[in-house]
Amino acid sequence: MQTIRHLALGACILCAGAGMIRLFWPENSFKPVINTILLLYIITAVFRVGTQSDWRELAAALRSAALPETAGTQSPAYGEYSREVALQASVQALGRILEQNGIACTAYLRDGVCLITLQEPQQKEAASALLARYAGTLPWQIAAEGGGAQ
DSSP states (O other): OHHHHHHHHHHHHHHHHHHHHHHHSOSSTTHHHHHHHHHHHHHHHHHHHHHHSOHHHHHHHHHHHSOOOOTTOOOHHHHHHHHHHHHHHHHHHHHHHHHHTTOOEEEEEETTEEEEEESSGGGHHHHHHHHHHHOTTOOEEEEETTSOBO
């Protein structure tokens, strides 16, 4: 990172110096020549800084600055969060499946269990069949509005 800082600082100082020289140079036929000389000065100075830089050290610093996380490994907090988000999405999807099949319900997650509250208790069998088919390994319970879990 130190190499990048030196390159950036060197380029800024060179450009500022060249700009000041151009600003105070009188308007005459030598203005294009001065512009070319200043441009060559900046380019050669940047090349000199570039050749004196330790690019291997820069590459090593950039590699060490990369996140140490590899595919398949997650921090415990992130793993738990992603599991919770996935469970919430699954519960919402099950609620949509039930509603698309004409079963009015409310689906929510509590303690890792998908709770389905039916508005019409007579739809329990149809809801159970759909949940058995689409819930996979997600545990679920069905309750009727105003009634207990079944």
